[in-house]
Amino acid sequence: MLEEMFQIVAVGKNNAHHVGAVFRTLYGEDFPVKDVYQPDVLWREIQAEKLTAALALTAEGHPAGYISFFKSAPNFRLWEAGNMLVDPAYAQSDVALELARYYFDPTMCRLTDSDGIFSEAVCCHYFTQVSAIKSGFADCALELDQLDGASFKDGKSNKAGMARVSCVLNFLELSDPVESVYFPDRYNEYLRRLAAPLRPRTFLASTAALPVAGDTVREDKYYDFAKTWKVAVRSIGGDWTTVVEKLLAEAVRRQVVSLQVVLNTACPAIGEATELLRRNGFFFGGLAPRWFGTDGVLMQQLFGGEPDYEETKLYSPTAKELMAFIREDRETGR
């Protein structure tokens, strides 16, 4: 790599305008998350402790790259590491490595007082997956066809030109889980394997029937630009069957490609709830550690074509095994 000195500095009120400059080098004004172009919005998010971000500056003070951590899971004690970007002019320097070192080291980015950090590493190249694994993160889930391949503008990071790009959800746990977790019987053994690299937790068998009363409590995030809909189910109610039917109908109406449902393992009926999802075309995705404070189990459904399994780049043995398990689960559920 071309060696050049970069300084990694926290984004604050005085340099937040550089963030938009980094994104313009690659996306012009088209990056779908418009906050990055608005220094005032970024600064407000930082003050509200919903965002922490850093810039890589050259010796001359020119912004060469950006990284951020933000709150996207229902558990506000989780940080997502995301939106890492390098100005193409510095693609052959080691700025990406410098950023990754910061990105995956919670002591450097001062995020140690949290339940954990996760990232959704794209599978059209290896960089983020390798950085995460070599920094002690554990691969926990595989979100098939989560992103629109056309959104990768640099011509390099989606070299194969995949129509959709899958992501590996990896996780670094930073606090001890307190509550016991219920795992669906069907996936119990595999979920325990995924949880093995994490801190110790108590597992219980999910044998409860679906509740007959109460409303399902959920939080939705719909990403229209990616046609991806993420639903976090905090508690399962007596209306679960109806909730699933409506979700599917709405997903078709919205022309969703990837529908992801994360179920809270605090729910004793998670096993039955998972079976109902499976009867409705969902298949396994993996473990979403500490998603609600307690862990989540990811179930997913695709409404587009078949994922491009051949071009999907997976680094860790865990990720490769997970892909095989998911494919089998999807096939047998059809």
Added chain:
Amino acid sequence: MTTLEKVRTLILKLKKKNITEADLKPEALLVENLRLDSLDFTELLVLAEEAFAISIPQEAAKEMTTIASAAAYLDKRTAK
């Protein structure tokens, strides 16, 4: 196959559309001549880890400036 030949094969696999075997001289600079960037280096690392059955830190990219130095690095690592 020597380590140098293996490295050449890996780079050819990585950059197949953009280079020919003639470009892969031992002294060829990976960044300036062969145009590898940080994503390419990581893929080279992954391919080399598989080919040599070793674990390689991402920082090793700094030691791999030419095909010959990449081969030397891998020889050093596999000799341990």
